[in-house]
Amino acid sequence: MTNTLHRYGPRQEGDYIVFAIPARGINDAGCEDKLQAFLRLASRFNPVNMGNGKGGSLFRPERSLNPFTWFTKRRRHKVSPNRVIEEIKGPCTAAATFDSRDAVCAVLKAVKEADLGMSVNVSGPIEGTYNAAQEAGITPHSIEYSLEFHGRLDLLPEAPVLELITMCGHGMVSRHLARKVAFLVKEGRLTSEEAAIYLAKPCVCGAFNPAKAQVILEEMRHWW
Amino acid sequence: MWINPKLCVGCANCIPFCPVGAIAVGPSGVAVIDRDACVECANCYRSMSRENLPPWLVRTLRKAAQLLRLRPDPDLDICPTGAITPEPLEWPRVVRSLFSDPTSEHKVTGVAGRGTEEAKTNDVTGRTKEGEAGFTVELGRPGVGVTFAEIEDVTASLANLGISFEPKNPVTSLMEDPKTGRIRKDILQERILSAIVEFTVPLEQVPEVLRTVEEVSTRLQTVVSIGVYTRNARDGSNPLLGILHQLGYRPQRAKVNMGLGRPLAEGR
Numbered sequence: 361m362t363n364t365l366h367r368y369g370p371r372q373e374g375d376y377i378v379f380a381i382p383a384r385g386i387n388d389a390g391c392e393d394k395l396q397a398f399l400r401l402a403s404r405f406n407p408v409n410m411g412n413g414k415g416g417s418l419f420r421p422e423r424s425l426n427p428f429t430w431f432t433k434r435r436r437h438k439v440s441p442n443r444v445i446e447e448i449k450g451p452c453t454a455a456a457t458f459d460s461r462d463a464v465c466a467v468l469k470a471v472k473e474a475d476l477g478m479s480v481n482v483s484g485p486i487e488g489t490y491n492a493a494q495e496a497g498i499t500p501h502s503i504e505y506s507l508e509f510h511g512r513l514d515l516l517p518e519a520p521v522l523e524l525i526t527m528c529g530h531g532m533v534s535r536h537l538a539r540k541v542a543f544l545v546k547e548g549r550l551t552s553e554e555a556a557i558y559l560a561k562p563c564v565c566g567a568f569n570p571a572k573a574q575v576i577l578e579e580m581r582h583w584w
Numbered sequence: 585m586w587i588n589p590k591l592c593v594g595c596a597n598c599i600p601f602c603p604v605g606a607i608a609v610g611p612s613g614v615a616v617i618d619r620d621a622c623v624e625c626a627n628c629y630r631s632m633s634r635e636n637l638p639p640w641l642v643r644t645l646r647k648a649a650q651l652l653r654l655r656p657d658p659d660l661d662i663c664p665t666g667a668i669t670p671e672p673l674e675w676p677r678v679v680r681s682l683f684s685d686p687t688s689e690h691k692v693t694g695v696a697g698r699g700t701e702e703a704k705t706n707d708v709t710g711r712t713k714e715g716e717a718g719f720t721v722e723l724g725r726p727g728v729g730v731t732f733a734e735i736e737d738v739t740a741s742l743a744n745l746g747i748s749f750e751p752k753n754p755v756t757s758l759m760e761d762p763k764t765g766r767i768r769k770d771i772l773q774e775r776i777l778s779a780i781v782e783f784t785v786p787l788e789q790v791p792e793v794l795r796t797v798e799e800v801s802t803r804l805q806t807v808v809s810i811g812v813y814t815r816n817a818r819d820g821s822n823p824l825l826g827i828l829h830q831l832g833y834r835p836q837r838a839k840v841n842m843g844l845g846r847p848l849a850e851g852r
Contacts, residue, residue, distance in 0.1 A: 363686075365839050366725065366809045372837055383705035383845065414687065421633040421661060435633075435659065453704075472844060479705040479845035486838045493842060499820060501843030502706040504720070504813030505828060505835035507794075511801035511808045515728045522726070530686040530698075531727040531777045532627050536600035540660065549657065558661055562601065562631035564686055 363529025364455075364483035364567045365506045368522045371575065375527075376464045376484035376492075377567050378402060379455035380476065387477060388451040394476040395454040396445050401470045402456035403441040409457040411566020415447030419560035419570070437557045444566070459571040461488045468496035483567075520580050524573055528563035537562070542580045552577040585622060585629060589614045591667035593642045597660055598628045598668060603727040603777060615667070623729055623777045624677065625684035626670060633659075634666040676771045679732075682754065683776035698722070699780035700752050703813035706841050710849025711750075712815055717790050717824055720811035721797055723804070724778035730806040732758070733772040735779055738808070739765030741800045742783065745792060750782035787814070790827050813839075 364377045380398040382388035399410060411417035418438050422429075429435055448454060458464050464482060471480055482489045486505075493500050509516065516522055517535040524538040525531070541555035550558075556573035587598070587607070592614035599607045599615070606621035607628060642664045649656050658664075673681055682688050683698055701709065702720055712718035723738060724730030735755060742749075743765030749756040760766045785793055790812065801808040814824040828835060 365720075365811050365837065366722075367837060368726075379704075381701065381704050383701060383708040386705075386708050387846065421631055423634060425633050425635045425662065427635050427637055468842065472842075475846075476844070477846035479701075479707055480842045481704050481839055482842065483837070483839040485836060486840075489838065489840050493840065498842050498844070500816055500840045502703045502712065502813055502815045502841040503822065503824075504703040504718075504811050504839040504841075505824070505833075506837045506839075507810035507812060507828070507833050507835060509807050509809055510798055511804050511806055512728070513807065515805075515807060516726070526726050529725065531603050531684075531725060532625065532631065532686065534601055534603040534627070535727055536602070536605060540600045544660070561661065562627055564630070 363565060365504060366508060366526060366529060368526040369519070371523070371572060372485035373461070373488055374459045375569050375572050376458045376461065376482060376489070377455055378458065378464055378467050378480065378482050379453050380478040380480050381453045382451050382478055384451065391451055391478065392448050394478050395448050395452065397474060398471060398476055398478060399441070399445045399454045399456060401474060402467050405458070405463045405466050407456035408459050408569055408571045409560060409566045410441055410444050411455050411564065412444055412448045413453040413455070413565050415444065416564050417560065417566035417568070418444060419557055421561055437561070453565065455566045457567055457569050459569060461492050465492040465495045468492055468498055472496055472498060520576050520583060523576055524559060527568045527573065529567065530565065532562040532564065533559050533568065542577055545577050546581050546584065585617055585624060585626060586669050586671045587615045587617055588667045588669050591639050591665040593639055593646060593665055595658070595664060597658070597662060598632060601628045601631055603627060604729050621775070623684040623775055624673060624680035625777050626681070629668045629670055632661050632663045632668065635662055635664045636666045637664050639665045676774055679758070679771050679774050680776050683779050698754065698778060699782060700750060702782060703839060703841055705845060706815060707843045708845040708847065708849055712784050712813060714815050714817055715787055716784050716814065717787050718784045718813045719782065719793060721781040722778055722809040724776065724806050725809050726807070728807045729775055729777055730779065731773060731775050732767050734804050734806055735781065736765065736767040736772065737804065738797065738800050739767065739781055741796050742781070742793070745789070745796060747783045747785055747793070750784070753780065753782040755779050755781050787823055787827060790824065791831055794831060
């Protein structure tokens with residue numbers, strides 16, 4: 361989940377990932393029930409995305425589409441939170457993405473009370489994350505800071521595209537796809553909500569924040 | 585990854601899904617993958633929906649639409665014929681998949697992804713203690729790519745500082761000798777999406793490490809993302825942040841381990 365750390369851009373508030381993970385060889389035996397319980401708790405607070413690190417996120421492609429699905433516009437771009445939860449069969453990173461600090465605070469309170477014993481991390485803006493922890497009565501143990509990008513910065517894409525693609529730190533949201541959907545939104549052939557879902561699908565961890573993507577894509581309408 | 589030319593209809597939907605731009609429609613009218621550029625992340629295969637239609641039908645419909653000057657407006661994430669096909673990878677090409685496909689699990693770490701648990705389970709593992717700083721130096725991110733030769737440039741420079749690389753990290757497992765930071769020669773030219781170099785140093789060494797990484801970064805043909813973590817002091821203070829401020833860093837984003845894991849490292 362270093363993949364959640366280096367998210368570029370000015371819109372850090374409203375972009376939090378809360379995730380639970382077992383320590384291999386220490387508390388990973390039988391952890392699937394605890395990870396499932398974590399996601400069940402998190403799903404009560406309206407996450408904008410969820411993932412189990414292996415099976416996929418809430419937004420995922422369909423493996424065998426019926427050709428008539430396209431004509432009848434009955435595609436299912438999203439699976440139920442229960443499916444993401446039930447796919448947890450062993451040690452993994454269970455993640456839920458939120459667009460509000462208040463939701464993060466509520467999740468932390470619930471997780472603390474449940475005392476699941478899994479390591480719980482919040483990736484987000486430093487001040488908001490610490491405030492949420494404080495309100496939940498939690499003293500953070502460790503902190504990893506993002507010192508951002510170095511080296512050949514000229515190889516990076518333009519700022520709004522970079523903001524979109526760094527929401528998947530594994531690099532699965534391609535800059536070319538981000539540009540393509542941004543153009544389609546501008547042309548009026550996709551809504552920003554539809555475009556954000558297309559971008560969320562390649563991110564298997566559920567760390568991509570489609571709510572934030574929608575805001576960026578709306579702003580990109582006026583960008584070219 | 586391979587695109588079956590008998591199935592591909594040249595719709596080009598897969599092109600934007602490739603993070604490194606390795607797919608193009610060739611002169612024969614079907615999509616081909618540039619094997620040198622492809623990092624085997626499998627994103628084109630995994631992220632697209634498939635209709636599995638007969639190619640002759642799709643080709644006929646596309647030709648008919650062209651004749652009528654119609655502009656089809658298909659959903660952009662569908663491979664109509666399921667032409668994208670994973671292929672078995674052999675050494676050394678398989679390392680591309682291990683470091684690029686987030687669903688690949690490394691035998692060394694047992695964790696899907698490119699790094700280890702690092703700060704995420706520090707409450708339980710106690711890997712990085714008070715007075716220490718753990719580093720995650722990621723090369724190739726976001727979506728730029730990197731070769732192991734460039735990674736070796738960084739690891740060899742860091743080894744000169746006398747640092748010890750995290751033994752469970754996938755990059756460390758590919759070193760000929762972790763003391764020198766030299767990586768196996770047979771994979772040096774392999775291109776991957778990104779890799780994370782991990783190590784822990786005393787807090788006093790943080791400025792030296794950051795200077796070295798910044799200096800090496802200037803001669804690489806890729807992007808380097810730096811993460812640095814520490815265990816907070818019992819009184820809640822965090823000496824690392826002061827060091828970072830002195831060096832001119834003003835971090836805005838962080839990953840915070842809430843200390844809810846059990847059993848706590850300090851209690852074992």
